[in-house]
Amino acid sequence: MKQLISRVLLGVCVLAASACTKIDNYDAPDASFEGRLIDATTHANFLTSQNSIQVRMEQVSWSATPTPQEIPSKFDGTFKDTKLFKGTYRIIPKGGAFWPIYDSVRVDITKGSSHDFELTPYITIKNFTQSLVGTTLTLKFDIDAPIPAGLPTIIDAQPYVNTTKLVGAGASIRDYSETKAVVINKEFIDMSMADKSITLTIPNLISGRKFFVRVGVRLNDSFKSSNFSEIVEVDVP
Amino acid sequence: MKSIYKLIIAISIGVAATTTSCQKLNIAPTNIITPDIIFSSEAGVNSYLANIYRSLPIEDFKYRPDGGDGGRGFNPDNPWMNFYHAGAVTGEMVGPFGGMDIGGGFGYWPYGSIRDVNFLIEQLPNYKAQLTEAKVNALLGEAHFLRAYYYFALAKRYGGVPLITTVQNPGAPLEELQVHRDREDATWDFIGDELQLGYQLMPETSQAGRANKYVAAAYKSRTMLYAGCIAKYGSVNFVDGDARSGGFVGIDAGKANGYFTKAFDAAKLVEGHYSLYNKNADKVQNYVDAFLKSDSPENIFIKQYSINSNTAHSWDATYSPRYMTANALSRAYPTLDFVERFTQLGITNSDGTPKRFTNLADIQAGLEPRLLATVYFPGATLRGLQFDTQRGLYSNFSGTAAAEVAKQPAARAYKISGDVNTLFEGRRIIGFTGIKTSGDELTRTGFYVRKYIDYAKPINTVDLYRSEQPWIDMRYAEVLLNRAEAAFELGNSADALTSINQIRSRAGATALGGIDMAKIRNERCMELAFENQYYWDLKRWRVADVVLDNARFKGLMPYYVINENKYIFLSEPETFGRNYNFEKKYYYEPIPGGELGKNPNLYPNNPNY
Numbered sequence: 098m099k100q101l102i103s104r105v106l107l108g109v110c111v112l113a114a115s116a117c118t119k120i121d122n123y124d125a126p127d128a129s130f131e132g133r134l135i136d137a138t139t140h141a142n143f144l145t146s147q148n149s150i151q152v153r154m155e156q157v158s159w160s161a162t163p164t165p166q167e168i169p170s171k172f173d174g175t176f177k178d179t180k181l182f183k184g185t186y187r188i189i190p191k192g193g194a195f196w197p198i199y200d201s202v203r204v205d206i207t208k209g210s211s212h213d214f215e216l217t218p219y220i221t222i223k224n225f226t227q228s229l230v231g232t233t234l235t236l237k238f239d240i241d242a243p244i245p246a247g248l249p250t251i252i253d254a255q256p257y258v259n260t261t262k263l264v265g266a267g268a269s270i271r272d273y274s275e276t277k278a279v280v281i282n283k284e285f286i287d288m289s290m291a292d293k294s295i296t297l298t299i300p301n302l303i304s305g306r307k308f309f310v311r312v313g314v315r316l317n318d319s320f321k322s323s324n325f326s327e328i329v330e331v332d333v334p
Numbered sequence: 335m336k337s338i339y340k341l342i343i344a345i346s347i348g349v350a351a352t353t354t355s356c357q358k359l360n361i362a363p364t365n366i367i368t369p370d371i372i373f374s375s376e377a378g379v380n381s382y383l384a385n386i387y388r389s390l391p392i393e394d395f396k397y398r399p400d401g402g403d404g405g406r407g408f409n410p411d412n413p414w415m416n417f418y419h420a421g422a423v424t425g426e427m428v429g430p431f432g433g434m435d436i437g438g439g440f441g442y443w444p445y446g447s448i449r450d451v452n453f454l455i456e457q458l459p460n461y462k463a464q465l466t467e468a469k470v471n472a473l474l475g476e477a478h479f480l481r482a483y484y485y486f487a488l489a490k491r492y493g494g495v496p497l498i499t500t501v502q503n504p505g506a507p508l509e510e511l512q513v514h515r516d517r518e519d520a521t522w523d524f525i526g527d528e529l530q531l532g533y534q535l536m537p538e539t540s541q542a543g544r545a546n547k548y549v550a551a552a553y554k555s556r557t558m559l560y561a562g563c564i565a566k567y568g569s570v571n572f573v574d575g576d577a578r579s580g581g582f583v584g585i586d587a588g589k590a591n592g593y594f595t596k597a598f599d600a601a602k603l604v605e606g607h608y609s610l611y612n613k614n615a616d617k618v619q620n621y622v623d624a625f626l627k628s629d630s631p632e633n634i635f636i637k638q639y640s641i642n643s644n645t646a647h648s649w650d651a652t653y654s655p656r657y658m659t660a661n662a663l664s665r666a667y668p669t670l671d672f673v674e675r676f677t678q679l680g681i682t683n684s685d686g687t688p689k690r691f692t693n694l695a696d697i698q699a700g701l702e703p704r705l706l707a708t709v710y711f712p713g714a715t716l717r718g719l720q721f722d723t724q725r726g727l728y729s730n731f732s733g734t735a736a737a738e739v740a741k742q743p744a745a746r747a748y749k750i751s752g753d754v755n756t757l758f759e760g761r762r763i764i765g766f767t768g769i770k771t772s773g774d775e776l777t778r779t780g781f782y783v784r785k786y787i788d789y790a791k792p793i794n795t796v797d798l799y800r801s802e803q804p805w806i807d808m809r810y811a812e813v814l815l816n817r818a819e820a821a822f823e824l825g826n827s828a829d830a831l832t833s834i835n836q837i838r839s840r841a842g843a844t845a846l847g848g849i850d851m852a853k854i855r856n857e858r859c860m861e862l863a864f865e866n867q868y869y870w871d872l873k874r875w876r877v878a879d880v881v882l883d884n885a886r887f888k889g890l891m892p893y894y895v896i897n898e899n900k901y902i903f904l905s906e907p908e909t910f911g912r913n914y915n916f917e918k919k920y921y922y923e924p925i926p927g928g929e930l931g932k933n934p935n936l937y938p939n940n941p942n943y
Contacts, residue, residue, distance in 0.1 A: 162934040164927065191942075197574070275884060319573040319918055319942060321879065 124183055128206045130154070131177035134170055134190060137217045138243050142174030143193070144325045146257075146265025146313075150193035152176050152214075157203070158184035172263055183207050194219045194315075194322040196244060217243055220251070220285075220314045220324040227310065227329055234258075234299040234331060236312055240285075241293070248285045249318040253278045256297045257311050257325075264309045264328055273299050273308075281314075302333045373457050374464040379473055382454060386480055387543065389447045391487035392637050393420070393866040394805035395647040395786075400431070401440025408442075414648040414798040417666040420869040424878075425887050427864070428779060428908045429666030434882065434916050436869075439491055439923030444484050445498065451481045452501045475535025479545045479553070482528035486557050489525060490870060491923045493583035493940065494518040512933040517581040519589060522561035526596055529554040533603070542628070542636055542804075548607045549635045552808045554600035555816040560874050561585065562593030562823060567876035573918050575941025583922050583940055594823040601817035608634050608810040610840045617703035617842030625786045626803055635808040641800060648798045650791060653783040655776055657766040658716050659796035665774040668709045668781040668864075669887040670905055675860050676705040676843075679890065681903040686734035688902035694722065694892060697903060703842030708863055710782040712765075712892045712903075717793045722765035723780055724901075725891035726750035727758055731902060739906050748893060759896065769891065771909045778909040779889030785864050811837055812867070815858045822854055830854060837861055873921055882916035919943065 134143040134150055143150065151167040159182070168178045170193070189201035195216035204212050225238040236256055242248050255278035257269040269275070277299050283292065297312060308331045313323035362368065372378040389408070393399075396413040399420040415430075422429035423436055454477045458470050465473070481499075488495045496513040497520065504511075516524075532550030540546035565585035577583045611624035611632040624630055639645045651662040673679065679697065683689050691697060695713025698706055710716060712723040727749040731738075738746065751763040752772040768776030788796075788803050818833035831849040834857050838845055841861070846853060855875065859868055872878035889908040892901055924943035925936050 162930065162937045164930075321883075321918065 126180045126182045128181045128183040128208055128210065129177070129179040130168070130181055130186075130188075130204070130206050130210050130212070131175065132211045133213045134174045134176065134193075135213055135215045136174075136221075137215045138221055143170075143195070143216055143218070144327060145170050145174055145193055146172060146268070146323070146325055147263070148267045149265070149322055149325075150176075150190055150195075150216075152188060152190050154181075155187045156182065156184050157187050172265065181206055188212065190214045190216065192320050192322060194318070194320075194324040197318075218324050219248055219316050219318070222312060222314065222324060222326040225312065225326045225329075227331060229302075229331060229333065232300065232302045232304060232333055234302055234308075234310065234333075236297040236299070236310065237295070238312055238326060239294050240314055242285050245285050249316040250284055251281045251288075252315045252317050252321070253280045253282070254295050254297065254312060254314045255279070256299055257313060258299060258302075258308050260306065260308060262309045262328060262330075264311055265325060266313065266323060273302065302331075304333050307332050369457050370461075373461045376465060376469065379454075379458075379465070382450075383473075383476065383480075383544075386447060386450050386454070389444070390480065390483055390637075391442065391444065392805065392807050394637050394807065395639075395649045395801070397866060399423075399436040399440075399866075399869070405440055407440045414652065415665075416648050416652040417664060419666050419864065420866050421864050422666040423914055424869050424872060424882065425669055425885060425914065426672050426859075426868050427666040427668050427783070428887055428910050428912055430774070431912075433912060434914050434920070437916060437920030437923075441926035441928070442487065442491060443926050443929055444487065448481060448484050448498060449501060451477050451484065452499060455481070455499075456501050471535050472537055475532045475547070475550070476545050478528045479532035479536065479550045482525045482532065482550075482553065482557070485521065485525050485528070486553070486560075489518070489521045489557075490560060490873070492925055493577070493922050494521045494581065496936070497521060497524050512935045514935045515582050518564065518583050519561075519581070519585045522557070522564070522585070522593070525557050526554060526561070526593075529557065529600075533600075538607070542633070543638050545635065548604050549808065551600045551603040552608075552634050552813050555597045555604070555813055555820070556808070558593045558597035558600060559816050559820055560870070562590045562597060562820070563874035563876075565590035565593060566823070567874070568921070571876040571879070571918070571921075573921070573941040576938035577922075577940050580938060582938065591824060594820045597816055598820035598824060598826075601813050601820065604634070604810065604813045608632060608813070610810055610814075610836065612840055617840075618707045621704050621707035621841065622784065622789065624809075625806065626788060626790075628804070630806075630809075632810045633804075633806050634810060634813070636804040636806050638804045639802050641802060644799075646799045647801045647805075649786050649803070650788050650796045650801045651798050653787060654710075654716060654796070655767045655782070658719050658793065660794045661797045663775050664777075664782070666783070667777045667779040667889075667908075668783060669779050669908060670781075670890045671887045672859075672863065673705065673709060673781065673890070675856055676702050679903070679905075681890070681905065682735050686736060688731070688735045688738075688904060690895070690898060690900035690902060692900060694720075694724075694901055696901075697890075697892075704860065706784075708783075708785045708860075710784045710787075712780055712890070714784075716787070716789060717791075717796075719766075721767045721782065723767045723769060723777060723892055724762075724765040724894055725769045725780070725904075725906075726893055727761065727763055728893050728895045728902075730897045731893070731895045735902075735904050739904055761894075761896070769889075769909065777889075779887075780891055780903075781889070783864055806865075811840075811861050815854070815861060818849075818854050819858070822849065822851060872916075876921065878916040878920070879918050882914045885914045886912065887914075917942075 136143045150170040153165050153167050155163040155165050168176045170176045185205050187201045188204055195218050221241050223239045228235050257264050258273035259269045309328050310331050311326045311328045313325045315323040372382050391408050395416045398407055398418045401407045418430055421427045423431050423434050458474055462470050494515050494517045497516045529550045533547045536547040565587055568584050569587040609631045611630040614620035639647050651659050653664050656662045681689055698711050710721055712721055714721050749758045749763050752770050754764055754766055756763050764770055770776050814833040814837055818830040822830040827849050835845045887908050888905050891904045891906045894901055919942035922940040925939050930936050
């Protein structure tokens with residue numbers, strides 16, 4: 098009996114030792130890719146939001162027709178992904194309110210790769226001022242277009258108000274944001290100077306709160322994306 | 335010597351054995367049905383066709399535009415949840431979808447079914463002796479119609495797709511099996527040609543649920559109108575990408591009128607063979623019955639259901655409240671925005687105060703019969719019970735409607751409740767049919783769907799999988815609408831006006847004196863409401879991204895004012911509070927990822943996917 102048990106155990110040991118010898122020898126996704134999205138007019142980081150610019154990557158060293166993956170840009174106009182497979186990628190930023198880039202770049206991505214993209218915004222927001230009277234916030238700004246010819250139709254302008262500094266499309270308080278939009282629906286070249294100077298009013302802000310506020314101008318391109326202003330803090334007394 | 339005998343015996347046994355063996359095995363397999371068994375008799379062909387018809391992508395009661403739990407859309411695993419309706423993302427209704435949940439499609443890819451049709455088309459000509467040449471031609475026409483139907487479901491989702499018209503051999507080299515996408519215009523042209531073949535080959539009449547030549551013509555008007563709109567409006571509002579520059583999505587604007595002409599001509603062919611249902615002088619009842627009476631001359635192509643074959647649907651049980659059914663769960667409700675397509679409801683006086691109504695049902699006074707037959711208003715009656723829909727109570731009400739609705743909920747003086755049994759001063763706060771904001775099973779907008787509701791069904795039989803009224807996939811009213819739209823696109827506004835006024839006369843609406851595109855489109859939205867058409871209409875007109883631009887919809891909220899003993903109605907945001915946003919890329923669905931993996935020639939994928 099003892100002999101039988103030891104034989105069975107021996108068999109189990111042999112099987113256990115010979116099993117699981119095939120190991121996954123493909124490198125773990127330890128490559129990384131990061132960079133800045135640069136506004137070609139100011140050379141500062143592109144003012145963006147969530148649901149806006151995506152850096153689209155296709156790993157051409159894996160397949161001729163790879164499935165695209167996207168790195169969403171952060172609010173500060175940078176992007177970063179640290180869990181990528183090493184290889185050659187075809188990369189193009191898209192989805193935001195900038196003149197489309199048609200030539201993708203090819204980057205050999207390893208640990209610590211980086212690449213910056215220079216983008217020309219459709220619309221730049223200038224002279225952005227805010228004034229608070231009581232609980233009514235008035236936002237004023239002018240719009241300008243670095244390249245007016247062929248610009249998509251301007252749909253509307255709207256404020257974005259949130260209680261955190263992550264404020265933008267899809268991250269705002271509806272009653273202070275979407276419902277306070279001003280419809281424009283004009284071509285930029287048809288707009289007068291007065292049209293280009295826009296005022297947005299947000300009444301009935303809650304007293305004693307701090308809000309983060311920015312404005313955006315939405316264009317009728319493929320993504321219906323918006324150009325954004327910088328974010329300002331508003332303390333309602 | 336003895337050994338020679340042995341040898342002879344051995345050889346002769348051997349020869350005898352080999353010559354008699356392996357004969358019985360050379361027979362046709364008796365447990366496999368071979369093509370000649372199927373195709374040599376009409377009954378066999380009918381059984382083969384039944385399977386193709388069953389898988390036809392008809393967007394009927396059971397269609398789930400988000401694919402459903404099994405992801406198959408057309409034969410979902412939970413066919414009772416009929417409230418998952420495409421109208422519930424477009425503002426016709428609000429309901430189960432949290433937003434624009436259907437824009438990316440569900441990967442519909444019916445090449446298995448198309449292969450079945452291709453096999454039929456390949457085999458039929460071999461059986462002219464058994465079936466007669468006339469019968470073979472008629473069946474071929476039906477097959478071409480069916481193939482067009484499948485390709486239409488593909489083209490409106492993906493644009494250009496591979497046009498496979500032969501039965502592919504699975505053993506063929508991979509390069510032959512990996513078929514390239516065809517251009518979008520080629521795909522629509524193919525659909526038009528197939529329907530034309532169907533029109534030429536099929537007989538004039540058919541049994542219910544099967545195609546005939548006028549069915550093919552009616553679908554030709556639908557499909558060619560779609561193609562014309564893609565050419566005309568898709569060349570203005572589009573998303574750029576490789577698929578577009580390659581012609582796989584999008585059609586040259588110059589081809590629009592060619593398609594509109596085909597649509598108009600096809601619609602005209604149907605004239606005189608079908609007509610609007612007009613058998614009851616009571617316009618409301620007439621319009622209700624148009625969707626329920628099997629003898630309707632308006633029905634061009636229908637899909638039938640039966641409890642016995644386990645195919646019954648659940649429309650009655652999933653569009654009415656439990657109060658009026660044996661067992662039900664409703665979840666999709668028409669919006670006030672949809673109702674206001676017909677007319678602005680007179681709920682507010684000129685000074686802005688809400689109009690007072692003595693009875694709930696008084697809100698229906700003077701409304702278009704078609705509207706009352708499409709939507710159950712507060713105060714309407716179903717199976718002997720009244721829709722006592724009430725959002726809440728006011729002890730007293732002063733001021734304007736607009737001022738009251740603009741208030742924050744906490745600042746409003748109304749009494750509302752999440753439970754039908756809660757009383758205030760001995761009176762129910764909300765009705766048995768709503769409106770409450772907890773749970774989905776009572777209306778959130780004040781309305782319930784009436785179209786297709788089988789009012790004559792006794793209350794105790796209204797249950798899940800117990801509805802048998804057929805789905806009318808194509809009816810003559812749509813042909814008239816297709817004709818009017820195509821005519822107007824071609825500059826023939828007189829013909830458009832005549833067609834629209836035929837529909838309005840049956841609907842009990844006043845005739846129009848003049849016509850424009852907005853009126854034609856609005857007429858279509860009113861007439862074809864809840865028939866899974868509006869989503870595709872918004873897409874082909876390329877206005878979905880404008881109509882559904884972070885859109886929110888309204889409901890009609892009835893309140894009872896206690897001190898006046900009157901009802902008031904307020905136009906308020908629907909109480910789901912849903913937001914619907916249609917992204918431009920949704921004008922085309924993405925080619926299914928699994929298919930892209932199998933066939934790299936399907937690239938480029940549609941723009942922005």
